[in-house]
Amino acid sequence: MNQVPFIAVEGPIGAGKTTLATMLAAELNMPVLKEIVEENPFLDKFYQNIDEWSFQLEMFFLCNRYKQLGDTESQLIRQGTPVVSDYHIYKNLIFSERTLKGREREKYRQIYHVLTDDLTKPGVIVYIKASLETLLARIAKRGRSFEQAMDEAYLQQLIEDYESAMASLAVTEPQTTIITVDGDAMDFVAEPQHFAAIVAQVKERIT
Ligand SMILES: Nc1ncnc2c1ncn2[C@@H]1O[C@H](COP(=O)(O)OP(=O)(O)O)[C@@H](O)[C@H]1O
Numbered sequence: 001m002n003q004v005p006f007i008a009v010e011g012p013i014g015a016g017k018t019t020l021a022t023m024l025a026a027e028l029n030m031p032v033l034k035e036i037v038e039e040n041p042f043l044d045k046f047y048q049n050i051d052e053w054s055f056q057l058e059m060f061f062l063c064n065r066y067k068q069l070g071d072t073e074s075q076l077i078r079q080g081t082p083v084v085s086d087y088h089i090y091k092n093l094i095f096s097e098r099t100l101k102g103r104e105r106e107k108y109r110q111i112y113h114v115l116t117d118d119l120t121k122p123g124v125i126v127y128i129k130a131s132l133e134t135l136l137a138r139i140a141k142r143g144r145s146f147e148q149a150m151d152e153a154y155l156q157q158l159i160e161d162y163e164s165a166m167a168s169l170a171v172t173e174p175q176t177t178i179i180t181v182d183g184d185a186m187d188f189v190a191e192p193q194h195f196a197a198i199v200a201q202v203k204e205r206i207t
């Protein structure tokens with residue numbers, strides 16, 4: 001892995017990425033990098049009409065993440081400060097391959113590679129996988145209004161897309177360690193020993 005630990009927590013919507021990234025950062029005494037969601041001007045429109053708003057939304061996420069990760073690289077990682085992030089840049093491809101079509105998908109792919117190929121990538125991904133039932137319960141618990149009418153088929157498709165993406169990353173980027181957490185069975189919020197088990201696996205990879 002990279003000399004300076006860079007850990008990303010990933011998984012489908014509502015899996016617990018922000019929660020676990022925040023807990024890991026506190027436990028490991030590292031800064032946490034969080035996705036900015038509430039100020040996103042396209043998310044509510046996107047959930048009302050995916051075909052109409054997907055290109056604007058995917059480009060918005062890509063540009064924001066590119067800037068945030070570029071700043072993180074220069075201001076923290078290159079200065080020797082380890083980081084925990086609640087996303088990996090690769091999620092842009094996971095979502096865009098599902099939401100975009102035709103020429104827009106092809107253009108987006110090209111822009112994605114131009115912007116991100118030389119970014120420093122996390123050496124460890126903590127991938128939280130969870131069932132549709134668990135994700136729906138957590139999305140309801142979080143209570144963001146624009147997510148409440150999310151199409152279950154879209155979420156189920158994302159669960160499968162994440163599975164394929166992590167399997168493919170394991171092959172194309174063997175230098176990246178992927179730690180898979182069963183988000184249905186492992187309750188890192190309520191069960192301290194479940195959280196401790198995740199921390200132990202992460203520490204093993206970064207020390
Ligand atoms: N292990 C867990 N058990 C119960 N609730 C959880 C757990 N992990 C996260 N949550 C709750 O589920 C909701 C979604 O979690 P969040 O961390 O925002 O997910 P993500 O960042 O993956 O979308 C939040 O309300 C959070 O408090």
Ligand SMILES: Nc1nc2c(ncn2[C@H]2C[C@H](O)[C@@H](COP(=O)(O)O)O2)c(=O)[nH]1
Nearest residue numbers: 012013014035037061091092095099147
């Ligand atoms: N179409 C996309 N939607 C995305 C992307 N990244 C996040 N999201 C959505 C999913 C949630 O509604 C919200 C916050 O994501 P969490 O996984 O942190 O809950 O934003 C994306 O790249 N494309």
